Amino acid sequence: MDKKKNMEMVGAVYELVSGFTRTKALNAAASLNIAQHIGENEKKSVNDIAKEIGANSQSLYRLMRALTHMKCFREEDVDEHQQHDQQQHGIFSHTPLSLALRQPEVRNIALMRGGYGQTQGWQNLVETIKTGQSDVNKTLGYPDYWAFLEEHTDEAAIFNNSLASVTNMLTPTLVSLGDYTKFETVVDLGGGLGKLLKGVLKQNANIKNGINFDIPSVIEKNQHEVDVDPRYKDQAGDFFVEVPAADCYVLKSILHDWSDAKCLEIFKTISKSIKPGGKVYVYDYINSLYTKNEKNFTPWNDLHMMVMLNGKERNEWDWQYLAEHSGFKIESVKRPEGQGFAPPLTIFTKQ
Incomplete structure (x- = not known):
């Protein structure tokens, strides 16, 4: 196997064995009931969400940012003139997957399987x-x-x-x-x-x-x-x-x-x-x-x-x-x- 292909396989294996982290992250989102604190068509700051659920805003941001890479929640883009202002980041809205977490049927699965x-x-x-x-x-x-x-x-x-x-x-x-x-x-x-x-x-x-x-x-x-x-x-x-x-x-x-x-x-x-x-x-x-x-x-x-x-x-x-x-x-x-x-x-x- 050539070096390029080998590195691709290393990346693929790393992605697969990291699956447990995604399970626990989704379970955390369900446990904190984050999805219920963002309206269906709302854009909301992580600071406001953190206050409502009693969480550390920086830790919550890191969780939600990771979840966006699973297409669970979407972090809104920041205007190019405000990109260097950290306060402008951390605005989240829903994706079909995060909206599904508002439903008891879906949330309960995440709570059970990731518990x-x-x-x-x-x-x-x-x-x-x-x-x-x-x-x-x-x-x-x-x-x-x-x-x-x-x-x-x-x-x-x-x-x-x-x-x-x-x-x-x-x-x-x-x-x-x-x-x-x-x-x-x-x-x-x-x-x-x-x-x-x-x-x-x-x-x-x-x-x-x-x-x-x-x-x-x-x-x-x-x-x-x-x-x-x-x-x-x-x-x-x-x-x-x-x-x-x-x-x-x-x-x-x-x-x-x-x-x-x-x-x-x-x-x-x-x-x-x-x-x-x-x-x-x-x-x-x-x-x-x-x-x-x-x-x-x-x-x-x-x-x-x-x-x-x-x-x-x-x-x-x-x-x-x-x-x-x-x-x-x-x-x-x-x-x-x-x-x-x-x-x-x-x-x-x-x-």
């Missing part, structure tokens, strides 16, 4: 690759990420709000993928704040009972609108032990959190309670082996599941394995159109 728990967990990646098992006890000091969240209620709230925000955004697409017209009781396993189940109930008057099922620490904090659908109810429990009887079970972004062995436990618990003719609706990404050398976020999400949870984004054969070893079969796979971030729906029925 302590989910970044510290990655310190165990090399050991995970070597052993095939992630041990977050070494990085977070807890048996698993869920135990960490139980003790860190602030991060748990961010986690639940982030998932709920994304689900709320995707709910129309997700509901349209499945046929819920023949079910009387729908149980959303690991349903969190209940956003998806409420969307299902809204579109399907035939459903008599909708049960949002999650662990006690989630359910006890749930708050709902005054006019919540009377068919909706929260229920605390453990889907490794027992689940309510139903003819449809929904698992959105749940099975990718768990190993194959744990997923089989969940399926076997469902198998004990599912009504005749019932179905399991799994909304999870398919980490297709047929997609190679292309830009795709699913393999990165797969790594995240591996290092944080010993989970995985499963390929076609992985899903088939779970079906064959749990007494279920895959009836069909429904893929969303025009919504690249929405996961497909894989429908399981009992053999």
